[in-house]
Amino acid sequence: MPSQPPHHLAPYDRNNIFARILRGEAPCTRVYEDEFALAFNNIHPAAPVHVLVVPKGEYVSNADFSASATDALIAGFWRAVAKTATVLGLDESGYRLVANHGPDANQVVFHFHVHIIGGRQLRGVSGRGPVPSDGG
Amino acid sequence: MTPAYDRNNIFAKILRGEAPCTKVYEDEFALAFRDIHPKAKVHVLAIPKGEYVSLADFAQSAPPDMVAGFWRAVTRVAERLGVADGYRIGSNVGPGGGQIVFHFHVHILSGPRQ
Numbered sequence: 001m002p003s004q005p006p007h008h009l010a011p012y013d014r015n016n017i018f019a020r021i022l023r024g025e026a027p028c029t030r031v032y033e034d035e036f037a038l039a040f041n042n043i044h045p046a047a048p049v050h051v052l053v054v055p056k057g058e059y060v061s062n063a064d065f066s067a068s069a070t071d072a073l074i075a076g077f078w079r080a081v082a083k084t085a086t087v088l089g090l091d092e093s094g095y096r097l098v099a100n101h102g103p104d105a106n107q108v109v110f111h112f113h114v115h116i117i118g119g120r121q122l123r124g125v126s127g128r129g130p131v132p133s134d135g136g
Numbered sequence: 137m138t139p140a141y142d143r144n145n146i147f148a149k150i151l152r153g154e155a156p157c158t159k160v161y162e163d164e165f166a167l168a169f170r171d172i173h174p175k176a177k178v179h180v181l182a183i184p185k186g187e188y189v190s191l192a193d194f195a196q197s198a199p200p201d202m203v204a205g206f207w208r209a210v211t212r213v214a215e216r217l218g219v220a221d222g223y224r225i226g227s228n229v230g231p232g233g234g235q236i237v238f239h240f241h242v243h244i245l246s247g248p249r250q
Contacts, residue, residue: 062207062210062211062225063211063214063220065207066204066207066208066210066211067208067211069204070204071200071201071203071204072200074200074203074204074207075195075198075199075200075203075204076200078191078194078195078203078207079195079196081191081195082191082192082195082196085192085229086192090229090230090233091192091230092230092232093230093232093233094228094229094230094231094232094233094234094235095228095229095230095232095233096226096227096228096229096233096234097191097225097226097227097228097229098224098225098226099224099225099226100224100225101214101220101222101223101224101225102220102221102222102223103221103222104221104222104223104246105222105223105224105246118232118233
């Protein structure tokens with residue numbers, strides 16, 4: 001059973017697009033995968049490199065994930081994010097991570113996901129650089 | 137290329153109490169305080185209590201209970217700030233990613249940009 005999410009978000013929908021990608025029912029261009037996470041190219045890239053990383057579990061947001069997942073899964077997920085950046089060749093050039101939480105912050109798909117954005121010079125975290133509106 | 141950890145970076149000084157901050161949350165894993173140059177109505181930085189230069193360093197080097205504790209702290213910060221229904225988390229990694237202070241930190245942003 002999906003956990004009851006905190007912070008007034010809708011319950012986890014097992015038919016959201018990222019759940020379907022995880023089950024192999026929807027396509028994606030895979031960048032990295034391990035037991036904790038799957039990373040794939042964003043179909044609406046906001047930068048030359050724009051990848052989404054999702055945990056393998058039913059979590060609507062970072063708050064839900066942090067509150068409900070085990071230490072091992074949380075640590076494994078963030079290690080997978082770092083490994084994805086390495087696979088993408090971004091360790092030297094640098095990158096930005098973004099996660100939107102809740103409809104007020106333009107979260108569109110309610111399966112927790114982290115955006116990895118790179119491939120060009122980035123400025124402050126909310127500056128003029130690419131800001132994903134979470135198109136999925 | 138991300139530099140080595142510098143124990144005199146400004147966030148290390150804040151953690152040691154040698155530099156001021158406007159604290160909004162603290163627990164055994166993390167400290168959160170207001171960004172002195174806010175880019176949104178709410179703009180808070182959360183940092184782990186340990187010597188990690190970036191998110192990549194933290195994710196690869198910190199023990200799992202610290203990684204989990206840190207992210208749980210980020211959630212509590214959002215709750216304390218009253219923005220749990222809508223906020224953005226951001227972290228820049230490396231000079232080319234826009235990182236300026238090389239102590240891992242997460243930006244918590246909410247409300248209109250300033």
